[in-house]
Amino acid sequence: MRIANKAMVVGLLAATLTTPASLAMAAGGGLPQLDLSTYSSQAIWLVISFIALYALMNSIALPRIGEVLEERQNRIDDNLSKAENLKAQADAAIETYEKSLLDARTKAFDAIREVKDKAATEAHDRQSKLTAELGEKIKQAESEISKAKIEALSGIEAVAIDVASAAIAKLINEPANENSVSSAVSSALKNRT
Amino acid sequence: MANPIEQFTIRPLVEINLGGIDATFTNAGAFMLLTVASVTLFLTLSMRGRALVPGRWQSMAELSYEFIAGLLRDNVGSEGRRFFPFVFTLFMFILFANMLGLMPYSFTITSHIIVTFILAMVVFIGVTVVGLLRHGVKFFSYFVPSGVPMAVLPLMIPIEIISYLSRPISLSVRLFANMTAGHIMMKVFAGFVIPLGIFGGWAPLGVDVLLVGFEFLVAFLQAYVFTVLTCLYLHDAIHLH
Numbered sequence: 001m002r003i004a005n006k007a008m009v010v011g012l013l014a015a016t017l018t019t020p021a022s023l024a025m026a027a028g029g030g031l032p033q034l035d036l037s038t039y040s041s042q043a044i045w046l047v048i049s050f051i052a053l054y055a056l057m058n059s060i061a062l063p064r065i066g067e068v069l070e071e072r073q074n075r076i077d078d079n080l081s082k083a084e085n086l087k088a089q090a091d092a093a094i095e096t097y098e099k100s101l102l103d104a105r106t107k108a109f110d111a112i113r114e115v116k117d118k119a120a121t122e123a124h125d126r127q128s129k130l131t132a133e134l135g136e137k138i139k140q141a142e143s144e145i146s147k148a149k150i151e152a153l154s155g156i157e158a159v160a161i162d163v164a165s166a167a168i169a170k171l172i173n174e175p176a177n178e179n180s181v182s183s184a185v186s187s188a189l190k191n192r193t
Numbered sequence: 194m195a196n197p198i199e200q201f202t203i204r205p206l207v208e209i210n211l212g213g214i215d216a217t218f219t220n221a222g223a224f225m226l227l228t229v230a231s232v233t234l235f236l237t238l239s240m241r242g243r244a245l246v247p248g249r250w251q252s253m254a255e256l257s258y259e260f261i262a263g264l265l266r267d268n269v270g271s272e273g274r275r276f277f278p279f280v281f282t283l284f285m286f287i288l289f290a291n292m293l294g295l296m297p298y299s300f301t302i303t304s305h306i307i308v309t310f311i312l313a314m315v316v317f318i319g320v321t322v323v324g325l326l327r328h329g330v331k332f333f334s335y336f337v338p339s340g341v342p343m344a345v346l347p348l349m350i351p352i353e354i355i356s357y358l359s360r361p362i363s364l365s366v367r368l369f370a371n372m373t374a375g376h377i378m379m380k381v382f383a384g385f386v387i388p389l390g391i392f393g394g395w396a397p398l399g400v401d402v403l404l405v406g407f408e409f410l411v412a413f414l415q416a417y418v419f420t421v422l423t424c425l426y427l428h429d430a431i432h433l434h
Contacts, residue, residue: 045219
């Protein structure tokens with residue numbers, strides 16, 4: 001029984017794999033696809049169902065999907081433009097911040113320079129003033145010194161004349177000639193200085 | 194053992210007669226309606242949430258929409274937008290018919306030449322009408338290939354006309370033959386499983402497992418091919434080469 005089955009199966013396989021005609025013969029009634037009597041009913045139901053599907057797709061399914069896709073695209077575009085907007089704002093804020101930072105820095109530098117310059121000129125002024133004052137004081141002191149020196153020198157002349165006259169009087173026992181002594185002393189002093 | 198072509202039998206369910214024309218509601222008609230219902234339910238139920246971030250089902254529905262829209266855009270151009278509902282319907286109808294036919298004990302409506310032929314004729318006539326409406330008499334210049342010497346034209350024009358007229362035949366036979374052959378193959382190998390017994394039966398079963406996977410590929414591919422060719426024909430009708 002099993003062998004008979006196998007033989008039948010192999011035969012059937014051989015038949016099916018050759019031509020549709022032999023396939024039809026093996027089936028014992030022809031391909032159902034070639035049965036013309038079924039064509040009209042299939043055609044009618046195909047037309048009905050295809051038109052129905054077209055109507056359903058066209059009026060319900062496709063608009064719905066299209067709507068959702070469009071909505072999503074709009075949302076994405078909207079978000080993108082929003083993000084772009086925010087980025088522009090952030091950029092502007094950064095720019096103003098940097099600008100103000102730069103301004104503040106230059107202002108600070110200016111202030112520092114001003115103060116420095118002021119301090120430098122003040123110091124310079126004070127120094128020159130001090131130098132002038134000191135010069136004057138030195139000059140005054142020098143003139144005082146020279147005055148004192150002259151006074152001292154003139155005192156010395158008188159003392160020297162007295163001493164010289166006294167010495168001459170002691171040496172030669174007679175009063176010295178005043179005029180000659182004073183001229184001799186003054187010339188001697190002049191030679192010294 | 195089951196007859197491998199028994200699966201294609203048309204069985205009447207409700208006898209209907211429209212003025213002498215047989216319009217019986219058969220298993221084929223039932224599967225056509227089931228196809229329509231499946232496509233509609235798939236696309237409406239999956240989009241029910243209208244989620245901004247789609248889930249799995251909504252992704253599939255959107256993917257099929259964008260797939261066909263992209264196909265039309267790439268092959269036809271911006272003029273193809275008007276035909277989007279038709280091309281989408283065609284693709285979904287064939288795809289779901291093919292897929293439903295792969296379910297056990299089901300019926301494959303696209304394995305019947307009359308069904309694929311009517312679909313192909315709708316495409317053929319529709320495309321021709323689009324071309325005629327758009328270009329008028331100039332449409333017939335489509336059959337005169339450009340850049341061909343005058344001497345060859347008497348030969349080329351009939352060839353062009355024959356190749357144009359054979360479009361619905363190649364379109365319909367391709368789908369019908371693929372579905373029929375695939376289903377017969379699966380049935381034949383399935384028929385070997387029990388007769389070959391507990392030891393020998395595994396081999397045809399394994400082949401059938403591979404075939405089922407292969408048939409899912411074919412089911413998608415044939416729907417895709419049918420749609421792409423429709424798009425190409427539309428392109429020809431709109432742009433004339």
